[in-house]
Every structure is written in structure tokens, then in C-alpha cells.
Amino acid sequence: MRVLIVFAHPEPQSLSAALCQVAVRELEAQGHEVRVSDLYAMKWKSNIDRDDFPSLSSESPLRVASASKTAFTSHALTEDVREEQEKLLWADTVILQFPLWWFTMPAILKGWVDRVFSCGFAYGVGEHNDKRWGDRYGEGVLAGKRAMLIVTVGGWPEHYSSRGINGPIEDLLFPIQHGILFYPGLAVLPPFVVYKANHTSSSIFESTAEQLRERMRSIQATEPIPYRRQNYGDYLVPSMVLRDDIDTGATGFAVHQSTAK
Amino acid sequence: MRVLIVFAHPEPQSLSAALCQVAVRELEAQGHEVRVSDLYAMKWKSNIDRDDFPSLSSESPLRVASASKTAFTSHALTEDVREEQEKLLWADTVILQFPLWWFTMPAILKGWVDRVFSCGFAYGVGEHNDKRWGDRYGEGVLAGKRAMLIVTVGGWPEHYSSRGINGPIEDLLFPIQHGILFYPGLAVLPPFVVYKANHTSSSIFESTAEQLRERMRSIQATEPIPYRRQNYGDYLVPSMVLRDDIDTGATGFAVHQSTAK
Numbered sequence: 270m271r272v273l274i275v276f277a278h279p280e281p282q283s284l285s286a287a288l289c290q291v292a293v294r295e296l297e298a299q300g301h302e303v304r305v306s307d308l309y310a311m312k313w314k315s316n317i318d319r320d321d322f323p324s325l326s327s328e329s330p331l332r333v334a335s336a337s338k339t340a341f342t343s344h345a346l347t348e349d350v351r352e353e354q355e356k357l358l359w360a361d362t363v364i365l366q367f368p369l370w371w372f373t374m375p376a377i378l379k380g381w382v383d384r385v386f387s388c389g390f391a392y393g394v395g396e397h398n399d400k401r402w403g404d405r406y407g408e409g410v411l412a413g414k415r416a417m418l419i420v421t422v423g424g425w426p427e428h429y430s431s432r433g434i435n436g437p438i439e440d441l442l443f444p445i446q447h448g449i450l451f452y453p454g455l456a457v458l459p460p461f462v463v464y465k466a467n468h469t470s471s472s473i474f475e476s477t478a479e480q481l482r483e484r485m486r487s488i489q490a491t492e493p494i495p496y497r498r499q500n501y502g503d504y505l506v507p508s509m510v511l512r513d514d515i516d517t518g519a520t521g522f523a524v525h526q527s528t529a530k
Numbered sequence: 531m532r533v534l535i536v537f538a539h540p541e542p543q544s545l546s547a548a549l550c551q552v553a554v555r556e557l558e559a560q561g562h563e564v565r566v567s568d569l570y571a572m573k574w575k576s577n578i579d580r581d582d583f584p585s586l587s588s589e590s591p592l593r594v595a596s597a598s599k600t601a602f603t604s605h606a607l608t609e610d611v612r613e614e615q616e617k618l619l620w621a622d623t624v625i626l627q628f629p630l631w632w633f634t635m636p637a638i639l640k641g642w643v644d645r646v647f648s649c650g651f652a653y654g655v656g657e658h659n660d661k662r663w664g665d666r667y668g669e670g671v672l673a674g675k676r677a678m679l680i681v682t683v684g685g686w687p688e689h690y691s692s693r694g695i696n697g698p699i700e701d702l703l704f705p706i707q708h709g710i711l712f713y714p715g716l717a718v719l720p721p722f723v724v725y726k727a728n729h730t731s732s733s734i735f736e737s738t739a740e741q742l743r744e745r746m747r748s749i750q751a752t753e754p755i756p757y758r759r760q761n762y763g764d765y766l767v768p769s770m771v772l773r774d775d776i777d778t779g780a781t782g783f784a785v786h787q788s789t790a791k
Contacts, residue, residue, distance in 0.1 A: 279579045281590040315576040315637040318540045330543040333629075334684070334728065369593075372709035373634055376576040376641030383637050406695060423595070427769040431781040434667060434760060434770040436704060440783060444702055448633035467595065487628040499695060509695040520692040521782050523699060 270489065273360035273445045277367040277378035284469050285421050289366055291421065291478045295485040304356055308377045314349065315380025321347055327363040338388035346387060353385040358413060362488060363455060365445075366419040368466065372441050382449055391453040402506055405452050407498030411423060412454030416487065421466035421480070429464070438462055443522040447496055456493035495527040503527075531562040531750065534621035536656060538628040538639035540570045545730050546682050552626055553680065555745040565617055569638045575610065580762045582608055599649035607648060614646040623749060624716060626706075627680040629727065633702050643710055652714040663767055666713050668759030673715030678750065679703060680742070682727035692723070699723055704783040708757055717754035747781025756788040764788075 274292065274475070278285035284483030289305065294298065296303045297449055319325060322336040322343045330491045340346045346354075359365060374382075386392065391411070404410075424452045429438040438460075446457045461484050463469075463477055465488075497503045539546035547768060549567070557564045565778075567574075583597040585606045601607045615698055618624060628635045635643075647653065652672070656665030665671075681703070683690065690699040699721075707718045722731075722745050745752075750771065756762045764776055776787045 277746065279577075279594070280592040283593075303789075309577070309579060313577070315641060316540075316570070316574070318570060318637070331541040332544075332728075333540070333631075345754065360635065370594075371640075371647065371713075373640070374706040375578070376637045376644050379632070379634070379640050380576060380637030382632050386632065425769070427771055430771060432772040432785055434765055434772070434786065436783050436786070437781065440701065441705055441709075443697060444633040444705075469594075504695055508686070510688055510691060511590050511693040511695070521784075522697050523782075524693055525697070527697065 270362050271360050272296050272301055272362045272527075273304045273306065273356045273363070274303065274307065274337075274364045274366060275306045275381060277308045277375050277381075284463070284466050284474070285366065285368055287474070288419065288421070288463070288478065288481055291481050292366075292485050295482040299486060304360070305402060306353060306381070308381055311349075311417055313377055313381060315334040315377050317380070320336060321350070321384060323347065334388045334393065336522070341375070341387040341389040350384050350387070352386070353381065353519070354390055357385070361414050362412075363416045364419060365450075367420045367421075369420050369466050370524040372435065374445065378443065382513070386449070386453065394453070399506055402509055404454070405499060406447075407451060407496065408500060409453060409454035410451070415458060415493065416446075416450040417454035417484075418445065418462075419513065420460055420461040421463045423467050426464045429462075440522050441509065444490075446494065447522070451496045454504060455465045458488065458491045458493055459464065464470065495529075497525050497527050531557070531623050532621050533557050533562055533564045533623045533625065533782075534567065535564065535625045535627060536567045536569065536619045536642060538569045538626075538636050538782045540643075545724070545727050545735070546627065546629055546753050547680070547688060549680065549724070549739065549742055552742050553625065553627070553746050556673040558741040560747060560766040565621070567590070567614060567617065568644070569642055571768060572610075574638055574642060575645070576638050578641070578644045582611070582645060595654065599654055602648040602650040611645050611648070612733070614642065615648070615651055620644070622675050624672075624675060624711075625680060626677070628682075628683050630683045630702075633696065635706065647714065649708070657719070658768070659766055662709075662758065662761040663770055665715070667708075668712060668762060669756065669761060670715035672778070674718060675716050676754065677707075677711040678719040678749070679706065679718035679723075681721055682724045684728050685725065690723075706707045707755065711755045718757065719749065719752045719754055756790075758786050758788050771774065
């Protein structure tokens with residue numbers, strides 16, 4: 270495999286950084302190629318702005334989607350963004366690793382998504398007609414590749430359970446797993462989540478590390494989350510609403526996973 | 531009222547910026563004081579890192595929560611962060627306005643949350659014992675104040691409906707409304723969401739602006755979303771799981787709203 274790990278934690282001496290190294294070493298021990306985008310070490314620019322589009326005329330208002338599409342199509346994106354897009358195209362497996370801050374990814378990783386997932390690359394791809402609504406949600410430039418999250422969380426697993434006060438972890442991660450990763454075509458494996466991350470003894474670390482190694486060894490054999498592909502009949506076009514006869518009456522994020530065996 | 535609007539869009543000639551001005555003018559016309567944190571204009575620093583904690587020894591690893599608590603307690607946060615915290619304490623109403631990018635807020639606004647919502651200010655407040663689990667989810671430093679989102683969205687309302695492919699808008703906004711705003715005590719009003727934001731004619735703009743003015747006029751009379759307060763008996767401590775006899779069998783984000791009339 271060719272694995273890209275996008276890593277977002279500011280401290281090299283952190284649990285997150287230690288787990289990132291565990292993953293890298295295990296993948297390399299299995300003979301895989303690994304590249305790491307260590308966003309803090311790279312001093313990644315997070316805020317998408319006019320500087321992202323050097324060929325945009327200074328008199329033109331910045332329309333982010335259209336400026337992004339024009340720059341992507343004319344190979345005029347900034348070098349840092351192009352390098353990340355090349356890494357994504359190089360990889361067959363993409364891992365995003367981050368601490369859960371305020372129930373989602375840190376700003377630096379969101380800024381990687383905002384800037385690297387250009388229009389024409391990760392969205393705004395494909396035709397819109399009465400049968401399909403772009404190449405997205407299971408199709409797109411990154412189709413055929415796999416993705417997975419490694420997430421460290423300060424709270425307890427119960428706090429993120431189906432009736433826990435923070436909301437179920439699978440629902441908190443849905444906008445990332447479905448909305449960011451599945452959208453441009455990636456097949457998303459179940460996440461690796463470490464709870465109580467601020468209170469890790471060395472024995473807990475060792476058992477967590479071993480679980481992570483096992484996940485790294487089994488990536489190719491792991492079944493992706495069965496998100497429904499957009500253009501294969503489950504959704505009405507152009508309302509993109511799930512057909513009434515599928516999971517009738519059910520609502521919420523979970524209806525976008527197939528329950529078929 | 532004293533209203534703080536935190537605004538996150540890079541283009542002054544955008545629909546978002548125009549709607550922000552509509553809100554400001556209407557609030558001022560009603561006699562309210564308004565301050566705007568225009569994050570792009572302020573060149574807001576998004577990535578929390580060692581520079582956020584100037585008094586942290588260069589030999590100490592950066593533990594974000596503890597560094598944040600130490601700096602907050604000893605008044606050693608950076609000036610930009612302290613100014614935003616002072617604005618939050620000044621305001622009785624806080625509006626976050628942003629375009630929905632990849633199903634959540636832009637990196638620059640996430641970076642405002644990551645940096646301004648310090649430990650000791652927005653989390654890590656209050657006692658943890660067998661009756662309560664900190665001052666959060668309805669209690670905390672910002673209790674007694676109101677908050678509201680103004681969100682512009684590229685897609686159609688149907689795409690964000692209860693069975694729409696993007697997921698229901700109320701669930702996509704839950705991690706922000708419940709996890710970021712309600713957490714430190716803010717009462718959260720229903721959001722103002724503008725769909726098809728990239729295709730706004732002047733007549734659509736005028737009717738949208740009028741709806742927004744009406745929301746601004748009625749802020750004080752609008753009922754907040756009835757999120758359940760953490761420490762008032764609905765949740766078990768310390769698992770923070772909703773009691774079995776409340777909304778029995780239900781799961782997902784919606785169980786954290788009271789259905790009592």
C-alpha cells in the first residue's frame with residue numbers, strides 16, 4: 270500500500286504523536302510506503318483567502334468555489350496545495366489523525382481540507398443531470414482509495430455512547446467521514462478512537478498501541494462503512510432525498526448507511 | 531442588547547458580508563450595541579500552538595488543556611485571545627456567521643473557537659463530583675447569554691432535509707450549537723440558514739434580508755433550542771448518559787433536547 274497520514278497535533282511529545290509513530294512503524298514493517306503530512310511541523314496555512322489564488326485579479330471579488338475551480342483547472346493553485354493533492358493521488362490509503370477539539374478536527378486540519386479539497390478536485394466534479402448529481406458520495410477523483418480516522422478524545426467512551434451527553438461518536442464523525450472523505454470517493458473504514466487520552470498510563474499506552482498496530486495490519490481486509498452511493502438508485506435526483514421505500518420513516522445520519530447484507 | 535457578531539468570510543463583496551451588514555444595521559436601528567469580530571479582516575491566527583502560551587517554558591511539552599488553563603488563570607493568554615474573551619463577557623448575545631464549508635465552519639472560525647474557548651473559561655470549569663460534572667451544557671462562564679448561527683449553504687434545502695444526502699442541517703449544526711455554544715452555557719436560538727447561497731438574485735436577496743431583519747428584531751423573544759442541562763437530573767453521573775426512563779429507547783443527537791412542554 271501507499272499510505273498518506275495527515276497528522277494534526279502541535280506537540281511532538283504527545284500521545285497523538287506517539288501513536289502516529291506506532292502507525293508509521295507498523296505500516297513500514299509490513300512493507301508499505303508511508304508519507305506523513307505533519308501539518309504543525311509544515312506550518313500549514315489554514316485560512317483560505319486571496320493568497321490561495323495568485324492569478325485572481327485584484328479587482329475581482331473572491332468567489333471561493335469558482336476561484337478554486339479556475340485555479341485547479343489552470344494548474345495555478347499554490348505549491349503547498351498542489352503537493353498535498355499529489356500526495357492524495359499517490360496514496361491508495363489516507364489516514365487523518367487528530368485530537369477531537371470541540372467535537373471536530375482542529376482548525377489546522379480543517380484548513381487542510383478547506384484549501385486542498387479544491388473545486389474540480391474534491392467537489393464540483395462530474396455532470397449534473399436527471400440521473401446523477403455530480404461525481405460525489407462514492408464516486409469522484411479519490412474513488413478506489415481507502416480512508417480512516419485516528420482520533421484521540423479527552424472524554425470517556427460513555428460520554429460518546431448512543432445516549433451520552435456529547436452525542437454518539439459515529440454521529441460526531443459523520444460530517445468528516447461521510448461529508449469530507451466519502452464525498453470525493455474515498456471508502457471509509459471504521460475509525461480508531463482513543464478515549465481518556467489525557468490520562469494514559471504506560472500500560473494503557475501499550476495496549477492501545479497494540480490495537481492500533483492490529484488495525485494497521487488489517488487495513489486491506491477491513492470492510493468500509495457501507496455508506497450509500499449517491500448515483501446508484503437510492504436517492505431521488507435532484508432533491509437527493511433517500512427514496513421513501515428505503516428504511517421507511519427513518520431519519521438522521523444513519524439512514525445513509527446501507528443495511529443490506 | 532449588546533451583540534457580538536463573529537464573522538468568517540474572506541470577501542467583503544459576498545452574500546455573507548452583505549447579510550452581516552443587514553444584521554448589524556437592523557440591530558443598531560433597534561438601539562442595540564453591536565461589535566463585529568471580522569476574523570479575516572483581523573487576520574485571525576487559527577492554529578493553536580506554543581505561541582499561544584508565551585509563559586510556557588520552552589523545555590515543557592505543550593499539553594494544550596493544561597497550558598490553556600495555566601495561561602487563562604494567570605492572565606497570560608495572548609492579547610488577541612483576551613480581547614475576544616472580553617467581547618464574549620461584554621456581550622449578552624453572540625452570533626456566529628459563516629459559510630458552511632465541508633459541512634462545518636471554516637478553519638478560521640474553528641481557530642477562533644480553539645484559541646478563545648480556553649480551559650478555565652469555556653471548559654474545565656466547576657467541580658466534578660457525584661452530583662455534577664463541571665459547569666457545562668447549560669451552565670458555565672457564558673450562562674445567561676444567548677447565541678445564534680447565521681449560516682450560508684451552497685446546497686438546496688432538500689439536500690439537508692431529514693432524509694437528504696448531506697444529513698439534516700440540525701444534526702450537522704449540533705456539534706456547533708450544542709458542543710461549542712451550549713457547552714459553556716449559552717442558550718442557543720434556532721439558526722438562520724440561507725440555502726443556494728451561490729445563486730442569489732437581487733429579489734431573493736431582498737426577501738432573505740427581510741427574514742434576517744425579522745430574526746434580529748425578535749432575538750429577545752425567540753425561544754432557545756431546549757437542550758437538556760447536564761446537572762439537573764436528566765443524566766447519570768459520571769457516565770453522562772441520559773437516564774433510561776427519559777425518551778426510552780431513543781438515540782442520537784435529538785435525545786439531548788427536552789420534549790417536555
